[in-house]
Amino acid sequence: MAYENYSFVSWSDGTPITGERLAQMSMNMEQIRDANDRKPNGIIQLIQSTTAPAVANVTTTNSLVIQLTNPGGGTDQRISIPADRYFRVTCVFPGFEIAAKGAEDAILSLKLFQVASGFDAASPLMQWDMALPPHIFYDVNSNANITASQQSYKSQPTTVGAGVYSIVAQSGGGLSQQSFSVVVKRTFVSGATNAPQISVGPTPAKKLQLYVEDIGSGS
Numbered sequence: 001m002a003y004e005n006y007s008f009v010s011w012s013d014g015t016p017i018t019g020e021r022l023a024q025m026s027m028n029m030e031q032i033r034d035a036n037d038r039k040p041n042g043i044i045q046l047i048q049s050t051t052a053p054a055v056a057n058v059t060t061t062n063s064l065v066i067q068l069t070n071p072g073g074g075t076d077q078r079i080s081i082p083a084d085r086y087f088r089v090t091c092v093f094p095g096f097e098i099a100a101k102g103a104e105d106a107i108l109s110l111k112l113f114q115v116a117s118g119f120d121a122a123s124p125l126m127q128w129d130m131a132l133p134p135h136i137f138y139d140v141n142s143n144a145n146i147t148a149s150q151q152s153y154k155s156q157p158t159t160v161g162a163g164v165y166s167i168v169a170q171s172g173g174g175l176s177q178q179s180f181s182v183v184v185k186r187t188f189v190s191g192a193t194n195a196p197q198i199s200v201g202p203t204p205a206k207k208l209q210l211y212v213e214d215i216g217s218g219s
């Protein structure tokens with residue numbers, strides 16, 4: 001516990017310098033250092049993309065969207081965190097862009113991994129599943145009484161799932177040069193007939209970000 005052995009040492013003219021007082025001062029400095037070491041250190045690494053599309057069409061395989069890693073010959077963006085720390089991994093996601101109607105009972109998944117590859121064999125740190133919105137509705141413009149209204153099919157593009165997604169984890173014995181990745185996947189339920197194109201396309205106004213923060217000590 002922070003400051004559990006802290007004790008203020010008062011001084012005035014003529015106060016003797018004793019080993020006990022000096023030891024308490026050293027203890028106080030140690031307590032202050034420990035308390036400050038437990039505080040968050042902030043963002044460790046951040047990457048951002050506005051290049052579309054990140055994924056041209058979400059399929060039934062795990063497709064990489066963005067990652068913090070060490071690309072060949074590029075900047076090393078892997079993460080190292082000391083032991084016994086809490087850290088937060090956050091993805092600012094521009095959403096799934098659904099081009100047309102079809103296969104509405106499919107499930108769209110956004111997954112966060114602590115690896116750079118081998119997603120099919122790895123377990124995600126976190127997974128968010130979402131359903132496509134129905135592309136059929138009652139046309140109340142033709143008749144306010146929906147029981148008598150005709151059904152209309154929606155065909156214009158739709159965006160779902162846009163938002164900020166994060167997970168808090170512990171570093172345990174410490175992390176050394178770990179990669180973090182965001183992938184997407186589509187799972188068909190009743191079938192893939194007439195399945196529309198679904199893309200993940202950041203723009204300057206819809207940024208795609210991935211970052212890791214140190215948010216403090218676990219003890």
